[in-house]
Amino acid sequence: MTLLPGVRSATVDTDRLRMHYVESGPADGTPIVMIHGNLSTGRFYEHLFPDLPDGYRVIAPDMRGFGDTEPLPLDATRGLADWAEDTGALLDALGVEQPPHLVGWSTGGAAIARYAHDRPVASLTFIDPVAPYGFGGTHRDGRPCFADFAGTGGGTTAPELVSRLAAGDASADSPFSIRSVMRAAYWAPTHVEPREDLLVTEVLKTVVGDDGYPGDSTPSQNWPGTAPGTRGILNALSPKYCDWSDIVELDPKPPVLWTHGEADVVVADSSALDMGTLGAAGEIPDWPGDGVFPPQPMVGQIRDILRRYADAGGRVCTEMFPGSGHGPHFDARDRWVAVFTDFLHSA
Template sequence: MDLLPGVRSVQVDTERLRVHLLESGPADGVPLVLLHGNLSTGRFYEHLMPRIPDTYRVLAPDMRGFGDTEPLPLDATRGLTDWADDLAALLDALGIDRPPHLVGWSTGAAAITAFVRTRPAASLTFLDPVSPYGYGGVRRDGTPNADDHAGSGAGSVNPQLVASLARHDDDPGNPFSIRNVMRSLFFAPGFTLPAEREDVLVAEIHKTLLGDDGYPGDAATSPHWPGVAPGVRGIANALSPKYCRWDDIVDLDPKPPVLWTHGALDLVVSDASPLDFGVLGAQGLVPGWPGAHEFPVQPQVTQIRDVLQRYAAAGGSVRSEMFEGSAHGPCIDAEDRWLAVLLAFLADVRAVDTVS
């Protein structure tokens, strides 16, 4: 499928790796970076790019391990800092020296918070972000259920999904084909993409670097229920609470304005995600669950709200927007409204910056 009008495909050699990205807008426009999440690429934002005013230079890179970017390994012990450093190197290679507006979808949200630990940003937009305490095996305050962070990391990924990805399986009867997974988790029930567009996104996901260095990463065993713990390589381990936390944004100085957008029907980042071992154990789907006292459900949306309330109390500006009827991807299944919310937020930030 050809790129949409005004969208360009670019390969950029940086000091860290060769990055593929989609780009739109003028070279001297205000930099707006759109970071995708796990099992996706920059092309998941392509449909929005022709609709963004040409006052912005829009960059939607394929992050390490995904799409057409050089397939280098990811060091999970750094959380999403590899992604953050890759982004910094990309901006340097493009000669962009002004603070960018950053959008992070799911996994990408952890990357943009890692970016602002060392570099300024004009604003942060979280799109159904991973919890500020990482994904799996933690209590509301971020305390792990076990000292080895059992219940998180690559071992928590369903092996049938990984096997399906390796086969490029597109059997409509296979619930673990990435087409069916995308339909059931990314988008709201009843939402359908045009067939040609869905084919493009499925093909993009099938570019994922699979294995210990990519998706899901290397797994470790644990003496604690459910018997798996994070390894040290690959994207699912990078999302483990052992390595991934962004609650420290409360201490940023200065604090960039924050927009949090979230699909109310999101099953991936939820207070009761069916991907959470606490939920699976309580439902009897994973034997041996030690009970809610030992392994509670991770209240991910509540954790996000808690941290952003602390951010606001510490002087930060936070705007929140829940999208009723949307799932993990309101930028797609509620495209018009989501884009309007983003552009209004960016316009307000720019207006404040102009006055100050």
């Protein structure tokens, strides 16, 4: 579909895979690289490009498993390392040598944290990032609820969502169609997204199956009967493999901006997608109780890690967005751009 004015689309061969991206700004501008989340693409940032400050080259790639990037498998045992290394390979292929300002939404938050361990960065901006200990199945301090990380990974998603994605369902006929999921979870219910048709089309490019979304799974004797596999995006997000709490050890420490929608139902202290939350609500039978498998306190975990980052000498800016959902850069776009721009100028 038609790009917004000033936005360019391209595909480049890197030394890891062929990647598609959208970009704006001068080729020699200070780089901003925006990494999307699960079930989205680089075009989920495109609406921000026109109002970002001059002098920056803004690059938003389609990450492995999504969009128009080469559909190679995702090795979940590396967490989001494939995404981080793919991003580095893209910048190398584009001849970008200056350390980038990195933005990571949701899943992308873990990817940019991993990137910062391997390469210099100018700053890190988290938009409702996955919790630092991964998604689901942990206590406040990051301890797993079960040794095999049962209750996380590829077996925890709704089968109807997977089947509708595979069928290319663009309708709103079911709460499990991607259009309905976006309206319920990506932004505040009061937000009407003018680019919704485009974004639905983008999500329907997702690689569906064991190597993509949701990934494979392993039977477990622990509740709720499924544990992570080794392939695909939901396993990469499992606390078995995903852990960016070691961001505290970065040296030097780039400045950090954390933006959070206070009405987020995805990354929350009682996430609507977390097995602990669903068990406590009676949606999944035989829940073993709060002492064994509590709802993961995701926002609390993010606060804890960023507080430790600040205590260790890092600069952390935090902005809460009352009433916003999982994507404040959608439902509070103008304020989010203003906050991000101020942060860029101070970084």
